[in-house]
Amino acid sequence: MDTKTSLPKFTPTKHTDTEFPNHHEELVWYINRLESDSSLNTYKAPYDDHYDIMRYLKYLDKPVTVWGRVSEARHQQELSFLKIQDGTSFKPLQCVIDWTQHETQRETWQKIKLRSSIVVTGIIRESPQELKKFQRVELHVQSIEIQGLSDPEVCPMKKRVTLQQVREYPELAFSSRFKMASLRIRHVASMGTHEFFDQRKFWYTHTPLITGADCEGAGEVVQSTTMFNKTVSLIPQKNDKVDFSKDQYGKPSYLTVSGQLHVEGACLAYQRVYTFGPFFRAEGTCSRKHLSEGWMVEPEHIVREETGLNDTIDLAVSYIKHLIGYTLKRCPDEIDFCDSKFMKPGHREYLELLLEKPTVTISYDDVIELLLDAQTQGKVKFETIVTKEMDLDAEHEKWIVEYFDNAIVAVMLFPKDIKAFYMKESPSNPNRVESFDILVKDIGEIVGGSVREHRLEKLQQVIESRGMDQNTLDFYMRMRTFGTAPHAGFGLGFDRMIMMLTGYTGYDSGKQHPDIREVMPYPRQSGSIIC
Template identity: 35%
Template sequence: MIQKYSIKELLKKGIFFLNQKVLVEGWIRSMRYSIFLSLNDGSTINHLQIVLSKYFKKEFLKKITIGTSIRVIGIIKKSIGKKQCIELHSTDIKIYQSVPTQIMQKSILQPKKHSIEKIREQSHLRFQTNIFGCIMRIRNNMSFSIHKYFYEKNFFYINTPIITTSDCEGAGKMFQVTSMDLNQNDIDYTKDFFKCKTYLSVSGQLEAEVAALGLGKVYTFGPVFRAENSNTSRHLSEFWMVEPEMAFFHLEENIHLAEDLIKFTIQYILDHCMDDLSFLNENIKKWNMEGEISLLEKLKYILKYPFKKISYTEVINILNQEKEKKNITFTHTIFWGMDLQSEHEQYLVNIYFKKRPLIIYNYPFCIKSFYMRVNDDGKTVKSMDILLPGIGEIIGGSQREERYEVLLTNIKNKSLDKKLLWWYLDTRRFGSVPHSGFGLGFDRFVQFMTGMKNIRDVIPFPRTPKNASF
């Protein structure tokens, strides 16, 4: 029986397969001189060159067009060309489906360059494009590296519910889940499927906290949903979050873990996805940093230095000083107690700190969530955000409030319903300990790693306001 291999396997161990008969399957990406085919099966950005046998009939060869899916049996030979080390000299070809040229010309798969916006219009086909193939392979390896990181750190992977009664953050719009007829005037939710109002989750954090208080270190990695009308290049309505929670962890330990996770993932991708990164490096616009540097240089630069750490109060002082000294105009007024806007974050990380990743800690209690531990000053909480250049906030986290009475007061001060959070309050009565955690926006991280300008281009099927196509 002839062994089937992926193109990635053949190219990786090319010389090992010399003079062997093998079977490969894939899609034709290009043709040259009616003799050479470039075949790809999605396993790598690189194509395998197929040399057609002179014994194939002309009628058969006419069916071999760009986009056609085929099975090829042939002998691996050393290539004379400079672009590949091996090639496959075909002895038998089976056509699974031929694609007429006139049909191919209507799609983004025709052999010419398309804008990212044009490719997005045919999201159901973009998996077959070079650039999206690179992004998805990098996304896959990033996901694996995150699981690997936490496994090696002795974390337990848990699955938190997607359907919930709590918005976790204490603010924000959520998608409602119901089996009731919403056209009724008076809806009795006690008759609904869950006998109460339920929503799609915006975070698995609260449930992860509960698990951490019994298992020590846990993480969840899954989809979350927000119904906010944020139609920007950094927002999705359905996105993926990585949320670790650690018992006996204080804020400093939490910050260290977050930075270490980011650097571990970047290094893993540099080690395992260089072909895909190199393609993106050559085919996307240069990344500006005191002149122009490439995507690869950007990633290596992030690994080179420790992240810059600064308090929220220091940030406000810097922004005010910069505004006065350099006559900078910000759209949003700067004052202590404000929620930092994207323009402030981008100025800090891209200009003031010269594209160093930035960790901002100790935010005011008034703009943060009820579960964050209140500092001794009574005004700030043990919180932290990590900002990456060009992206902004990628991680938000905190040390959690472990004191029952303080947590109860926070819930009241934020005007939340303690009846819905009775189970969360209960965890502070049975063996509560100092604990911390954070949430990492996985899609934004993929956006940073690939250099893509729009977050819609790093997730298979983006869900955004007024768009749920495909």
Template identity: 30%
Template sequence: MILGSFPQLNHGARRICARLKSGYTKIKDVNNSHVGNTIEVRGWVNNFRKQSKFVFLDLKDGSSNEHLQVLVDRETHRQNPGLTYGAAVSIIGQIGTAPRGHLELRAEKLRLNGTCAIEDKIYPFVRKQNHSLDYIRQHLHLRAHNSQFQAFFRARHFASLAFHRHFNDNGFVYIHTPILTSNSCEGAGELLSVVPHNDELLQNMQSETATKPKDEIYFDRKTFLTLSGQMHLEAMCFRLGSVYNFGPVFRAENCNSSIHMSEFYMIEAEESFVESVGDITKRIESTIKSVTKCLLDDNAKEVDEAYKATFTEEKEAQSEEDRFKWLKTPFATVTYAEAAEILQQKYKFNAKDGLSKSDELTLVKHFQKPVFVVNWPRELKPFYMRTCKHDSKLVEAIDFLMPSVGELAGGSVREDSYEVLEPSVPHDLKWYLDLRKYGGCTTGGFGIGFDRYLQVLLGISNIKDTIPFPRWPHHCQM
């Protein structure tokens, strides 16, 4: 109806559709219906074999882990000496069926888009050689050349979409919370400061009447890379109801463990009119289970390919049923005091120190399922968490623990009393009190570590291999 009312727009839309229709075919879309048809494919030579009359190319284009076999006559290969492993090509030909029953493309036209200089002995990924993850991590700009990481990053893509779909289907509004922030209330020692590199710019912006520190000139206050978008989400949820974000957060930690990075991705959600900590644990459990089931139903092939890519001689493969048996059982919930008692029965544990990763994994093993640890001592948690009604020394906080990674998510019911909050709110967060002053209600929310979730989903042992360009202490390549 709309296109029909605007003839020029209608004609333009037809032109766009025609261009899309006449484009090349992705290898993942090649199927039996193409047999006998002429199509164009574009990709990279993943392998090649020479025979008397033909050269057989295994072509991959990144759309899936599958390759398409391409038959190229020896004369065409002779005319294109750069047609070797790693070369980028565009090929037009007819789809047929090979003697063994799989589909193949019989090349009629071939364009060599780019060669791969493997003969210089510098290219790090030699054909038919296995490379360790540590070795591959040294070549971040070429990691996408490795089929293992192609599988990881396709799975990451589909997992991102699954989380967005889940929150959209459950009535949440997607909020772009800022990366630059003046909030310094939580984990101030872990903050990364933001200061312009241009000293001349800062000198020109310096006040003539009141000299400011260098890190306060540009924004008139200290500014940091965000630790969390939680408080910005709180500001939105007081009128939008249910909101979430999905983006990078930053930590300045001198840690090189398999579950820590300096830049990683968080999915954070916030809801208004939350009644109890149980509302939040139910939301976390439904989110994790719903997203995982969605991925196993809709993207089973991509998840399986990525999981198989983690196999090593030391790692024994598990069936999907064993890996995800927690989908069929309710998650456990214990108070911090109960968790401390369990740990003290197993080894020396100091409840004043909080939970280490080892403690977290011990609790998961004890219950044989994911675990919520709730109602934490006030001194172990930030100021904005609501006091438990039955004990003023505790707050309604949550840590959610899963196998292999320990803490996957954290959350709380937020303190809704202006009077209770006022003495403890930092000076730079006085606006946070206004949220309670003008139509306040009880809110609650949580944050899920997306990269750790991928470790659980795909069996990736090191978090630095879940993300294309990991950053950690002493490492910020590219």
């Protein structure tokens, strides 16, 4: 006899030809079935997660079994202490071995070192009073199954993994305390991203990773080809150059530097869309804020011409503040670690203040005037001399944010010649485009956006004046002939956002420097790829 909960058969409501079908009843039925029918949700974690164990006193004095990797091992004569991490909690669970009860296992269990994988069964007890500040409960071991020991010859580190060691041994990235915090914050911020845009009715859109167009028009693209797996003499050539007409796609192709050009097509059909994916750039330098591979969030929406720029700035700032609040709420332990004396004291307070502080919106021309005034009066000495129409360097961005008391700063209306070809010319000044950068403390630019040039004639003029290859942008130009509309968007460097949320600041010669590599599990940078 079937013991499963019996569900009523769903009978859809019949509609006349003139009625719009209402699928609400069907949706509710499927949701109820999913919640009540266990056959539709069969996954069960093989081990209890110690996140719940450490939170709920209902586990006290009860046997539990947990899996984890050892993050700390201290073997003593009478007792041994193993801290294990299973990924469900930032804090480890301490396991206590009483050798008076397990003397016969001493030789085997004392082989358990840092990063060994084990399954532990035992009884949950309240921690001693002096330790409750750090851990509410601990597990008193009854049995241990060793799944994998760490080899001291291959894994020589005896203490916690440092970030420098992670650079040499990237496979240990997830054993580092900070890397663990940044990974968990990255996960939460990713979920927060989808929640933010879903609540505002933006459609998540996948854009291609291989493209025939250079979105930024700067030429910093990574070539995608199948030609170079041959002997050099067999590579097809034409006029002393590689003949890409014989390549996989019949023409040059590249790894994408941005999904923006493609997501604009979706925007013109669905009004509000976003893409969230990787980008690749042929960066020639090893910068602390640039990578050859990273992640970008790029929303695009239909706008009114008269308010498009300000509306898009508001969207970007709202998104940043949403991620800050979302992370503070869901990653309290990770933020506390980032706020510790080992990382960046005062970081939590800084994030909380950002939620309250009003955003500063200022024009590029006013920023240049502030910088020139400070430079002329000798208030600051910049390595790159400030001049009109220049692009802002990191030192200028840092000074501007500090000038406005570390608030979020939106700089808008940049010179046309230093910005991308697709940005719309300002109606009030033909030498400016309706663009903006958002600057934050320590990092500088975290968002770049603009109103897009939706008029075909204007777009053609810019492309021709810059000597760009129109053939690679045919699809983008045709968008302007198939029901174009005013639209705008921005790109947020997600890895820089994780830098901001973790507050990570690296050290070099005693000075603090943000380093984007430390918030990536496997950073990709020019001149180095270990795995």
